[in-house]
Amino acid sequence: MAEKIYERLKAISYPRPSGSAQEKKTLDYLAEQIREMGFDPEIEEFSYTRRIPEEAYVAAVLDDGSEIAFPVTGITDSMETAPEGETAEFYYLRSYDEVSLTRVRGKIVLIHGRLSMEEYRRIKNAGIAGYIVTSGTIRDTYENSDLETARFRDNLSDLGALPAFTIRMIDAVKLLRLRPEKLRFRLRLKEETVQSRNLSVTVPGTSLPEEILAVGAHYDSVPYSLGSWDNGAGAVEMLSLLEHLKEHPARRTVKVILFGSEETGLHGSEAYVEAHPEVIEKTKAMLNIDVGGSILGKELIFLSASDDTEVWVRQLLKESGYEAVTVKMVMSSDSARFNDVGIPSISIGQDAPQGGGYMHTRYDNMDLIDENVLKREAEFIMYLVHRLADPEVFPIPRFLPDSIRKGVIGYFGEKNSRLAKMPAVPEEKPLPFHF
Numbered sequence: 058m059a060e061k062i063y064e065r066l067k068a069i070s071y072p073r074p075s076g077s078a079q080e081k082k083t084l085d086y087l088a089e090q091i092r093e094m095g096f097d098p099e100i101e102e103f104s105y106t107r108r109i110p111e112e113a114y115v116a117a118v119l120d121d122g123s124e125i126a127f128p129v130t131g132i133t134d135s136m137e138t139a140p141e142g143e144t145a146e147f148y149y150l151r152s153y154d155e156v157s158l159t160r161v162r163g164k165i166v167l168i169h170g171r172l173s174m175e176e177y178r179r180i181k182n183a184g185i186a187g188y189i190v191t192s193g194t195i196r197d198t199y200e201n202s203d204l205e206t207a208r209f210r211d212n213l214s215d216l217g218a219l220p221a222f223t224i225r226m227i228d229a230v231k232l233l234r235l236r237p238e239k240l241r242f243r244l245r246l247k248e249e250t251v252q253s254r255n256l257s258v259t260v261p262g263t264s265l266p267e268e269i270l271a272v273g274a275h276y277d278s279v280p281y282s283l284g285s286w287d288n289g290a291g292a293v294e295m296l297s298l299l300e301h302l303k304e305h306p307a308r309r310t311v312k313v314i315l316f317g318s319e320e321t322g323l324h325g326s327e328a329y330v331e332a333h334p335e336v337i338e339k340t341k342a343m344l345n346i347d348v349g350g351s352i353l354g355k356e357l358i359f360l361s362a363s364d365d366t367e368v369w370v371r372q373l374l375k376e377s378g379y380e381a382v383t384v385k386m387v388m389s390s391d392s393a394r395f396n397d398v399g400i401p402s403i404s405i406g407q408d409a410p411q412g413g414g415y416m417h418t419r420y421d422n423m424d425l426i427d428e429n430v431l432k433r434e435a436e437f438i439m440y441l442v443h444r445l446a447d448p449e450v451f452p453i454p455r456f457l458p459d460s461i462r463k464g465v466i467g468y469f470g471e472k473n474s475r476l477a478k479m480p481a482v483p484e485e486k487p488l489p490f491h492f
């Protein structure tokens with residue numbers, strides 16, 4: 058099995074960005090493998106629109122009025138500047154402390170890392186004119202790095218967008234050394250409609266077919282990345298699961314879903330949830346696989362579910378001897394779309410040690426992939442599917458505790474979250490004993 062999973066992963070290890078011909082090619086390959094097993098996969102197209110950068114320009118304005126431009130890209134779905142561009146004072150926002158925040162009004166700020174909703178709210182309210190985030194590390198060169206194609210997150214859009222750019226970390230250092238008072242910046246976006254596809258296979262339950270366990274993995278990658286780790290591994294592990302289920306179906310129905318366009322905003326799972334209310338109605342829980350197969354790092358299990366579920370999963374780890382850490386939080390992956398309609402999820406991922414992983418870069422390739430790790434993960438998925446789908450009573454209540462509910466609504470934003478419009482379901486505990 059190990060060799061087969063590895064070969065399949067090698068076969069799909071090339072950039073497969075949302076809406077691209079390569080994404081389509083990957084789904085065709087996965088569909089073909091599934092047909093060879095004797096299943097009839099259902100393929101569904103969906104589309105979404107986004108505003109991608111058409112022109113992005115950031116330059117330091119020197120004392121003599123000349124400009125030194127840096128290679129940058131715009132942030133998808135952020136906001137255009139005036140067509141002729143804008144000039145604003147420059148500020149390096151090292152942290153979101155109270156002192157710094159009094160100094161940013163009307164300025165274009167350089168920041169690091171991903172913006173949380175709260176961080177964005179503070180800089181937006183402080184009146185910044187725009188912002189630049191950094192990509193990569195100070196060890197990069199132009200030849201060995203790509204500018205990350207970030208996206209303005211849905212939950213931030215509740216607060217209103219701003220012109221936003223990405224610059225390499227090495228250029229951020231150069232920019233800071235110039236100590237420019239002002240930057241000149243221009244951003245033009247163009248709207249495009251993206252076509253993508255999901256694939257699903259239904260393996261009917263042998264004795265409780267009306268109850269569904271959804272199991273999913275996304276098969277797209279970010280641009281530049283070969284996406285072996287994120288998430289070619291999860292996609293090919295789904296093939297192993299299907300091969301197994303062909304011979305050993307579970308008591309409950311298992312829906313195996315391969316999602317397109319996860320990396321651009323969970324669009325595949327959004328389309329799936331939207332198109333299949335009847336499936337959602339019957340779905341007891343969702344098992345999501347996102348990131349795996351690397352010889353380095355630890356296995357993680359994210360739980361968007363009750364406290365009891367975490368206890369149950371940890372017990373399964375002890376029983377099965379599978380080495381993994383459980384974390385109770387909403388994972389930024391397709392499982393979140395299922396959480397957003399009230400379905401609890403278990404998400405399996407893999408974390409690299411510092412310096413040992415390059416998610417969303419060209420270094421996510423086959424170099425660190427290990428066939429035994431792939432096999433171990435695939436076997437644990439099979440085990441978990443049976444432990445979920447076979448018991449007399451489904452082991453996980455269809456319930457989201459308050460912390461997870463808040464996490465899901467915060468992740469999508471009040472305005473976009475479906476869960477925000479649904480009443481909270483109370484947890485059903487065993488009734489007390491009485492005479």
Ligand SMILES: [Zn+2]
Nearest residue numbers: 287288347348
């Ligand atoms: Zn992923």
